[in-house]
Amino acid sequence: MKRAVVLLSGGLDSSTTLAICRADAFEAYALSFRYGQRHDHELVAARKIAHSLGAKEHRIARIDLRVFARSALTAGLEVPKMRSAAEMASGIPTTYVPARNTIFLSYALAWAEVLGATDIFIGANAIDYSGYPDCRPEFIRAFEQLANLATRVGVEGARFKIHAPLLALSKAAIIQRGLSLGVNYALTHSCYDPSPDGLACGACDACQIRLKGFREAGLIDPIPYAR
Amino acid sequence: MKRAVVLLSGGLDSSTTLAICRADAFEAYALSFRYGQRHDHELVAARKIAHSLGAKEHRIARIDLRVFARSALTAGLEVPKMRSAAEMASGIPTTYVPARNTIFLSYALAWAEVLGATDIFIGANAIDYSGYPDCRPEFIRAFEQLANLATRVGVEGARFKIHAPLLALSKAAIIQRGLSLGVNYALTHSCYDPSPDGLACGACDACQIRLKGFREAGLIDPIPYAR
Numbered sequence: 445m446k447r448a449v450v451l452l453s454g455g456l457d458s459s460t461t462l463a464i465c466r467a468d469a470f471e472a473y474a475l476s477f478r479y480g481q482r483h484d485h486e487l488v489a490a491r492k493i494a495h496s497l498g499a500k501e502h503r504i505a506r507i508d509l510r511v512f513a514r515s516a517l518t519a520g521l522e523v524p525k526m527r528s529a530a531e532m533a534s535g536i537p538t539t540y541v542p543a544r545n546t547i548f549l550s551y552a553l554a555w556a557e558v559l560g561a562t563d564i565f566i567g568a569n570a571i572d573y574s575g576y577p578d579c580r581p582e583f584i585r586a587f588e589q590l591a592n593l594a595t596r597v598g599v600e601g602a603r604f605k606i607h608a609p610l611l612a613l614s615k616a617a618i619i620q621r622g623l624s625l626g627v628n629y630a631l632t633h634s635c636y637d638p639s640p641d642g643l644a645c646g647a648c649d650a651c652q653i654r655l656k657g658f659r660e661a662g663l664i665d666p667i668p669y670a671r
Numbered sequence: 672m673k674r675a676v677v678l679l680s681g682g683l684d685s686s687t688t689l690a691i692c693r694a695d696a697f698e699a700y701a702l703s704f705r706y707g708q709r710h711d712h713e714l715v716a717a718r719k720i721a722h723s724l725g726a727k728e729h730r731i732a733r734i735d736l737r738v739f740a741r742s743a744l745t746a747g748l749e750v751p752k753m754r755s756a757a758e759m760a761s762g763i764p765t766t767y768v769p770a771r772n773t774i775f776l777s778y779a780l781a782w783a784e785v786l787g788a789t790d791i792f793i794g795a796n797a798i799d800y801s802g803y804p805d806c807r808p809e810f811i812r813a814f815e816q817l818a819n820l821a822t823r824v825g826v827e828g829a830r831f832k833i834h835a836p837l838l839a840l841s842k843a844a845i846i847q848r849g850l851s852l853g854v855n856y857a858l859t860h861s862c863y864d865p866s867p868d869g870l871a872c873g874a875c876d877a878c879q880i881r882l883k884g885f886r887e888a889g890l891i892d893p894i895p896y897a898r
Contacts, residue, residue, distance in 0.1 A: 507734050509781065543781035546821045550777045554736065554770035583820040590813040594773045599804045 445471040448563035448607070449552045450499070452476050454489030455634045456654055457567035457610055460622035462497050464609045465565045467625050473559060474499040475552055479509045479541075485642040489633035496628055505551055509541060525637075525647040545578035549587050549606070556604070557595050564591075565607045571614050584608045615657025623663075630666040643670040672698045675790035675834075676779045679703050679729070681716030682861045683881055684794035684837055687849035689724050691836045692792045694852050700786060701726040702779055706736045706768075712869040716860035723855055732778055736768060752864075752874040772805035776814050776833070783831070784822050791818075792834045798841050811835045842884025850890075857893040870897040 448470035452458045465472050474494040476487055487504060494502035545568065552564045568579040577583065584606050591604035598604065610618050622629065634654045635644035644651050646669040658665040675697035679685045692699050701721040703714055714731060721729035772795065779791045795806040804810065811833050818831035825831065837845050849856065861881045862871035871878050873896040885892040 505735060508732060541781075542784035542823070543777055543821055546780060546817065547774070547777040550770055550774040553773060554768075557769035577823055577826045578821045580820065583817070586813070586817040586820045590773065590810070590817050593807065593810040593813045594770055594805045596769070596804055 445469065446563065447471045447473060447500075447556075447559050447561040448565055449473045449475055449556045449559065449561055450565040451548050451552055451567065452490045452494060452499075452502070453567075454486040454491075454493060454632060455567070455650070456615075456622070456629060456632050456657070457569055457618060458490075459493045459497070459567075459627055459629070459632045460618050460625070461565050461567035461607075461609060462493065462499065463622055463625040463627045465607070466497055466499075468607075470563060470565075472497070472499045472565075473555065473561070474502040475548075475555060476502065476504045477548060477551070478504055478506045479544075482636075483638055483642075485633045485635075485638050488642075489631060492631045493627075496631060497626075503555070507547065507551075509544065509547070525645070527649060527652070543578070545576075545583070546587070549591075553591050553594065553604070557597060560597075562597065562602050562604045563607060564604065565609070567610050568608045569610045569615075569618070570612065581608070581611055584611065614660070615653055616660035619657050619661045619663065628666075632667070639670045643668055645669070646671050672696065673790065674698045674700060674727075674783075674786050674788040675792055676700045676702055676783045676786065676788055677726070677792040678775050678779055678794065679717045679721060679726075680794075681713040681718075681720060681859060682794075682877070683842075683849070683856060683859050683884070684796055684845060685717075686720045686724070686794075686854055686856070686859045687845050687852070688792050688794035688834075688837060689720065689726065690849055690852035690854045692834070693724055693726075695834075697790060697792075699724070699726045699792075700782065700788070701729040702775075702782060703729065703731045704775060704778070705731055705733045706771075709863075710865055710869075712860045712862075712865050715869075716858055719858045720854075723858060724853075730782070734774065734778070736771065736774070752872070754876060754879070770805070772803075772810070773814070776818075780818050780821065780831070784824060787824075789824065789829050789831045790834060791831065792836070794837050795835045796837045796842075796845070797839065808835070808838055811838065841887070842880055843887035846884050846888045846890065855893075859894070866897045870895055872896070873898045 450462045450465050452474040476490040588606045592598040634650045636648040636650050637645045677689045677692050677699050679701040703717040815833045819825040861877045863875040863877045864872045
């Protein structure tokens with residue numbers, strides 16, 4: 445069975461990506477990060493999802509992005525709430541963490557090389573991507589090029605593939621795909637600013653995009669919301 | 672004054688690179704990593720060099736590469752000693768840490784973006800590079816491409832430059848360049864396997880390449896050796 449490293453945040457997109465990786469007959473090595481998030485609910489969700497979707501292994505790497513980042517996700521900035529679709533589409537939000545996907549993919553690359561894997565899965569999405577530059581197709585392709593040049597196996601002729609199977613899917617299509625593959629979305633966590641007991645706020649960009657996705661898919665989001 | 676992030680290990684190459692960055696009239700932000708090295712002497716050296724060469728700031732980011740890596744530099748493997756030049760030139764050594772420069776440059780990119788800098792300096796060297804794939808010119812250029820696609824300022828039209836001023840220099844030429852810029856090589860540390868009190872072993876690849884460099888430059892290495 446071919447091995448693959450899967451970046452797994454515990455959110456809707458990365459959980460669906462893990463399910464796709466498994467459906468593509470890979471042995472999945474799930475990788476999450478403790479990077480100074482404001483809360484732990486994401487990592488708890490990642491642990492549950494990795495188990496429920498049969499990941500061979502799940503590792504949580506501790507990295508300190510707070511040293512550099514000024515982001516509403518890691519620093520004291522306020523998470524923006526109830527922004528309109530037009531506001532979300534305009535520019536890069538304060539929840540942007542500099543170079544985050546570059547750092548995450550670099551770690552995935554290191555683990556892949558140790559595992560003898562040349563396949564890496566990431567749940568980047570260019571449709572509902574909230575304006576993050578490192579969720580664009582051209583970024584994914586550039587990292588693939590880099591991986592071939594950066595590694596021992598690349599030098600020896602292997603070719604890395606960065607799988608971003610959600611890149612061109614709407615949130616509704618992602619949810620439908622995930623349900624067809626048995627993803628239990630009740631286990632996932634998307635909210636940027638949950639209540640202390642982990643209830644999603646329903647108002648941040650992540651919640652709004654998620655709720656809209658379920659609505660457009662004609663479905664009810666199975667997680668509870670604080671409001 | 673333009674800002675630049677400089678990757679600084681505390682060794683000969685990165686110390687020279689910091690001096691070149693300063694000579695190019697950049698305000699230098701030096702970045703080191705605590706990544707599970709076998710010893711702390713490198714980081715102590717980095718601290719001294721950053722101060723002596725007038726870095727504006729020096730940060731040490733803690734990252735855990737031991738989670739993934741099987742390398743003589745971080746795991747329990749034996750550091751190879753007294754290898755011939757031919758042995759060093761053949762293949763990638765056990766001191767190789769998977770994706771290390773990719774991870775280091777990713778962190779530098781994150782800090783650069785926060786600082787509003789688009790210049791990053793790395794002491795990669797393709798001549799005496801001991802067979803590391805991520806010290807080759809094509810790797811550096813690929814990372815530059817990636818940086819432009821990965822970041823907010825890249826999206827807005829800025830262009831990153833990854834400066835690798837040592838890429839085509841011999842170790843002797845690096846030493847001569849550094850001396851002309853006032854680098855105090857007595858403060859630097861290169862050895863992969865020093866004694867508990869920090870004396871260089873004189874036999875690992877790093878020591879051998881360093882000693883050969885000073886010899887070829889017609890100079891005496893100012894640091895003490897255990898043998």
